[in-house]
Amino acid sequence: MSTGSLLAVDLVIAVLAASAWLGGGAASVARRRPLALGLAAVALVATLARAITITALARAGWWFAAEKVLIAVPLSLAAVAVAGPRLLRARGDVRAVALALLFAGYATGSALLVTVLHGYPASAGAGLFAVAGVVAATVISGRALGARPSRPVSRAAVAVAVAALVTGTGLTVAPEATPAVPHDHGFPAAARISAEPTRRFTLTAGTTTVNADGRDVAAWAFNAQVPGPELTATVGDILEVTLRNRDIGRGVTLHWHGYDVPNDQDGVPGVTQAAVRPGQEFVYRFRADQAGTYWYHTHSASDVGVRMGLYGVLVVRPGPVGGLDVTVPVHTLTGRPLPAPTVQRVEAGVPVRLRLINTDSTTHRYALAGTAFLVAAIDGVDLRGPTPLVDTAVLIPAGGRYDLVFDAPATPVSLFVDGRAVYSTGPVSTTTGAWPVLDPLGYGAAAAVPWPRFDRTFTLVLDRGLDLRGLLPRYAHTVNGAADPDIPPQVVRRGDVVLFTIVNRSQVVHPWHLHGHHVLVLARDGEPAAGSPLWLDSFDVRPGEVWKVAFRADNPGMWANHCHNLAHADAGMTLHLMYS
Numbered sequence: 001m002s003t004g005s006l007l008a009v010d011l012v013i014a015v016l017a018a019s020a021w022l023g024g025g026a027a028s029v030a031r032r033r034p035l036a037l038g039l040a041a042v043a044l045v046a047t048l049a050r051a052i053t054i055t056a057l058a059r060a061g062w063w064f065a066a067e068k069v070l071i072a073v074p075l076s077l078a079a080v081a082v083a084g085p086r087l088l089r090a091r092g093d094v095r096a097v098a099l100a101l102l103f104a105g106y107a108t109g110s111a112l113l114v115t116v117l118h119g120y121p122a123s124a125g126a127g128l129f130a131v132a133g134v135v136a137a138t139v140i141s142g143r144a145l146g147a148r149p150s151r152p153v154s155r156a157a158v159a160v161a162v163a164a165l166v167t168g169t170g171l172t173v174a175p176e177a178t179p180a181v182p183h184d185h186g187f188p189a190a191a192r193i194s195a196e197p198t199r200r201f202t203l204t205a206g207t208t209t210v211n212a213d214g215r216d217v218a219a220w221a222f223n224a225q226v227p228g229p230e231l232t233a234t235v236g237d238i239l240e241v242t243l244r245n246r247d248i249g250r251g252v253t254l255h256w257h258g259y260d261v262p263n264d265q266d267g268v269p270g271v272t273q274a275a276v277r278p279g280q281e282f283v284y285r286f287r288a289d290q291a292g293t294y295w296y297h298t299h300s301a302s303d304v305g306v307r308m309g310l311y312g313v314l315v316v317r318p319g320p321v322g323g324l325d326v327t328v329p330v331h332t333l334t335g336r337p338l339p340a341p342t343v344q345r346v347e348a349g350v351p352v353r354l355r356l357i358n359t360d361s362t363t364h365r366y367a368l369a370g371t372a373f374l375v376a377a378i379d380g381v382d383l384r385g386p387t388p389l390v391d392t393a394v395l396i397p398a399g400g401r402y403d404l405v406f407d408a409p410a411t412p413v414s415l416f417v418d419g420r421a422v423y424s425t426g427p428v429s430t431t432t433g434a435w436p437v438l439d440p441l442g443y444g445a446a447a448a449v450p451w452p453r454f455d456r457t458f459t460l461v462l463d464r465g466l467d468l469r470g471l472l473p474r475y476a477h478t479v480n481g482a483a484d485p486d487i488p489p490q491v492v493r494r495g496d497v498v499l500f501t502i503v504n505r506s507q508v509v510h511p512w513h514l515h516g517h518h519v520l521v522l523a524r525d526g527e528p529a530a531g532s533p534l535w536l537d538s539f540d541v542r543p544g545e546v547w548k549v550a551f552r553a554d555n556p557g558m559w560a561n562h563c564h565n566l567a568h569a570d571a572g573m574t575l576h577l578m579y580s
């Protein structure tokens with residue numbers, strides 16, 4: 001079983017255990033003996049079954065099991081130790097075991113809350129909070145049932161509650177002091193390149209209406225079109241892009257997704273520049289020194305902004321190219337897929353490059369039917385020694401790009417996205433749903449990792465948790481138990497080789513995206529990457545997965561480092577990489 005499934009199974013068992021204990025307690029209060037004993041038996045089995053799931057999770061990595069081992073196991077043992085013997089002795093009135101069963105329910109339930117609301121890392125504060133909750137709920141229940149706690153028990157309860165209050169701040173305070181991340185001041189000085197631009201573009205952001213899947217829908221667009229204009233350049237060009245904001249009230253910027261531009265051109269509001277307000281403009285200028293498939297999008301109110309249409313394609317070619325070269329950005333506008341580009345027919349034998357871009361916030365499955373093909377590049381970087389693929393699907397993470405190349409066959413070719421044909425040169429009678437999915441970590445020819453050692457290592461544990469820092473508590477997407485802006489930045493020096501371990505202990509996929517750098521994938525779940533070197537800027541960390549990626553810190557500045565499910569980024573899952 002995968003670690004992701006194990007996390008889900010353990011959660012289900014924990015919910016079952018806690019609710020069965022509580023249900024058994026309630027049934028015994030109501031003197032419904034068979035029901036009470038039946039539920040208690042279920043609870044006992046479920047509680048003991050967690051010994052298996054928690055052990056397996058701990059073996060998959062301490063990140064997955066820390067709070068379960070340190071908090072749930074002791075509380076579960078207490079539940080079994082208190083309720084078990086009383087159940088075995090329950091001869092007469094079943095009401096006699098009610099308080100024991102309720103105690104077991106509070107104990108397993110509060111441990112469950114620690115997992116769901118707090119997660120990783122486990123802290124003494126979280127443990128004491130859980131214990132204090134159990135004590136308080138048991139004392140209140142006991143009084144309601146007419147049982148008076150003894151004096152030592154009451155004293156112990158008060159002591160635990162006080163300790164919980166004192167240390168409980170550990171629940172709300174980030175583990176380390178947070179160096180300030182600049183917000184709307186102290187932006188990097190524009191180290192503007194002086195060379196004369198060779199490619200000039202103007203993008204004007206504004207509200208508009210576009211046709212999506214046959215219906216007119218409201219959109220936010222660059223130059224009144226979704227996607228925005230396709231920006232193309234040749235390596236060596238100096239791009240100058242003037243961004244104007246006509247009427248986007250939440251502000252606009254341009255972030256060059258996957259393009260490792262100088263920091264002051266990166267387009268992150270509050271970090272590298274101020275958001276461009278209605279009536280304002282900002283001029284971006286950078287040298288096109290990386291060939292490949294990229295895209296641009298607003299980073300101001302990015303969740304709603306990109307979803308509403310403020311994005312476009314950036315393609316940089318190494319020089320003149322022959323054959324057919326098409327970009328296929330896939331985007332969903334208010335729940336409707338946008339039309340793919342118009343199909344151009346070519347003679348058989350003509351080389352074709354399909355540049356697939358996922359501009360949505362969730363993974364898409366692409367299947368190219370009717371021809372063998374190569375995955376020539378991922379995230380703009382050419383793969384080493386790609387081999388032909390037939391009847392194989394690829395999964396592209398949010399923000400990711402795959403370049404598929406093939407020679408046009410004489411027969412039709414069809415590209416399916418999530419089972420829907422989006423780009424077809426003719427009818428292809430194939431169902432692609434059962435095709436195997438390419439694992440890029442095993443595709444192409446391997447090469448040695450270019451660094452013998454790492455100067456800095458960081459671990460990011462992705463989860464959900466209660467964020468109590470703002471005015472209103474929110475159920476945030478967290479990194480190491482904290483949510484933006486309270487996640488400590490990762491501080492590196494120029495020239496460092498940096499290793500990231502990224503762990504997903506949540507129930508959802510997190511497409512990870514570091515600005516300003518491509519990272520080299522080293523391993524996933526302990527298995528070293530065995531194919532072509534993979535230099536990615538967007539990669540899906542699925543539930544239960546552990547990724548190891550590394551990069552050389554060679555692009556100084558303050559860089560966003562976040563989940564590219566932009567709703568998650570907005571709900572806390574954003575931190576920063578900072579050069580000292």
Ligand SMILES: [Cu+2]
Pocket residue numbers: 477509510511563564565568569573
């Ligand atoms: Cu995410």
